Amino acid sequence: MRNNRKNKKLNFEKIKLMRTPKITLETLVNILSVIAGAFIFSVGINVFMIAGNLGEGGVTGLSIIFFYAFDIPLAVSTLILNGILLIIGFRFLSKRAMYYTIFAVIMMSFFLGVTGSWSIENDEIMLNVLFGGLLIGLGNGLVIRIGATTAGSAIIGRIANKYLDIKIANAILAVDMLVILLSLTVLSVQQVLLTVVAMFTAVKVMDFVIEGLNPKKAITIVSSKPEALGTLINSEIGRGVTMVNGKGFYSKEETDILYVVINKSRLVRLKRLIKKYDEDAFVVVNDVNSVLGSSFV
Template sequence: MEAAEQLSNPPKQKHKGLKFYQYVIRALLIAIGVTFEAISLEAFLVPNKIIDGGVVGISIMMEHLTGFPLGVFLVIINIPFFIIGYKQMGKTFTITSACGVTLLAFLTSLFTPIPRFTNDLLLAAVFGGIIMGIGVGLVIRNGGSSDGTEILAVLFNQKSPFSVGEIVLFVNIFILGSAGFVFGWNYAMYSLIAYFVAFKMIDITSEGLESSKAVWIISDQHEEIGDALNDRLGRGVTYLNGEGAYTGDNKNVIFTVISRLEEAKVKNIVDSIDKSAFLAISDIHDVKGGRFKKRSIH
């Protein structure tokens, strides 16, 4: 009886937290990321009246309008977001993010005497965006945030039909548009360039250059296609059983994960074996566990 109860109610596994050295590495990488952000702001963006999105963009405009230091607004404006974030994201995320914002405020004050790196607005927008994106990407990749608008977006996402990404985009369009009234529309357009450059660099830094793709293939020749993917790409495949909703026929589905560089080769392999096969490929942000590591095919 006791054995049966143990089987039906297995003991819960204790959650293993990060080790101390892992916390130290994360903290160091977040600090490096925040340093990149501060350099971008003080050497490229702020001296050229180019803003970023989110709280940083609002803070740059407030500094220009009031004359108070940028760091003051970075802290004050983010405080309500982190209070909300404590309930929505948890204690660790909130503390990490608050420390990141505090460090960013300190570093922007420290780096203020640094002369602007370039007077060319296009170069400032592009390279300022690159450095900002690398910094923000490092912070996000290591479990933090230096901008409260993402937290606000998560909160509104629960009560609106829009995704988090769409809400962040709407907020940033409003902020970047406001720059036109504060600095002039010429600077607002350069700010838009900096924002999209930073946006792309955040993806590259936080997700990596070698993004992965999920592949689904439906074919009557599934075994031949699966063997070809295994032999010619070195990728493992999984066979799934499906059923056509309209016909009720059994379907054989192949699932595998590839790199973006292998997408064209997968299409060629499938097309050479079964031209009528159904093929779907989608982007995925992260792959962990299993046997994703590519097997040698040499």
């Protein structure tokens, strides 16, 4: 009887340990990235964009319109609007992305409230435009880089992609442009144009944060000399090559296709190598935002 009780107790403790979620170092880093991103984003909005009487795109831009028109705090309107979009579009996000997105939305609304009274005296509007865009892009980039979203336009983009077959990037751009046009009800044409410049800056900074200093390129090569060309890439460029079997649609001829991922700095050298060895090779270059694997340097 005692042994049975001990066994049951041990089994119960094992089940309890299995159910207890483990917080890894990666999870802690991701949480800190979301907090830092939300704070930086909020500083960019309040200290530079609002202080310069400028707008923004997406849900934040809509909240800024409400702030200018009805004096509704950004922290309140962004939380409500993003909350509605999360309820509508939760099924378009993975469970992991959903958790981080909810956390990001809460943090952004919190920091928008905390930094609401912050301001820097400045007579040069272009400083507001450039630093506002820089901080917004940096903040969004830190959040998106870990696989989360900032809700808002991102969810609308996913919905448009599923039901209207519109590219997510195009849908987000369309929503942002619509919000900017609505900003004309509370902003002058000059202020709206400056807002567009700030958004362009934010997008460039966000891409830089997500891709890093040295974005990767994926190269697909269709050549009549795949074996020799693959050996050259391996020895001259120093990268491993994957060979995939393919077949021409019209010719029905089977051919080997080379696939290699390299640092952007080596792209020109690789192109020269391919052109020198096989001028008729068909080459496709794609952007790669992330590469996993200890073999990649």
